Amino acid sequence: NAGVTQTPKFRVLKTGQSMTLLCAQDMNHEYMYWYRQDPGMGLRLIHYSVGEGTTAKGEVPDGYNVSRLKKQNFLLGLESAAPSQTSVYFCASSYSIGTAMEDTQYFGPGTRLTVL
């Protein structure tokens, strides 16, 4: 099993450009998440999904959109990138019980994004 994979690993954008980050998991997990990690801030939840076709906002959703068209994939989009979105982005997935996010999360290796 590959677990959670993310593409690309690195990307440099100019302000105003758009891009999509792809996350894929092969563990048949219902829940998927996108986080950003900034120095001294820990991980902050951007958006998450509790199942195919569903998405919900996390702590810092502004400037991002997501889609979960297939259970195994979770896409994070930046429509008009800004320097404040320079960060490391992590995708995660979990098998959760009922409606509660109680279980272990499995993380991808991250995407390092720089917006100039």
Added chain:
Amino acid sequence: SQQGEEDPQALSIQEGENATMNCSYKTSINNLQWYRQNSGRGLVHLILIRSNEREKHSGRLRVTLDTSKKSSSLLITASRAADTASYFCATVLTGANSKLTFGKGITLSVRP
């Protein structure tokens, strides 16, 4: 908002010593989890402890939870250079749709 706060922010020890890291939180939790992150990598789950548990072990790791003090500790015994990493505690609050909230992390350096 930051739910879990780790202490200390950084810790440097000699190989073979024990490392103790602490996490405090503010409101009632369903469970508390510890994760490790090696430099430039994703987070890896270490241990999950539920609110009705007081202690769990996994290899050289021991986690305790004191819900009356709203605190947890992670003990790594007989540390190795390979334990050098950042360690995060994360909490899931009680209630439906509660999310996993991470602290800012502890940087552990184990000197050979």
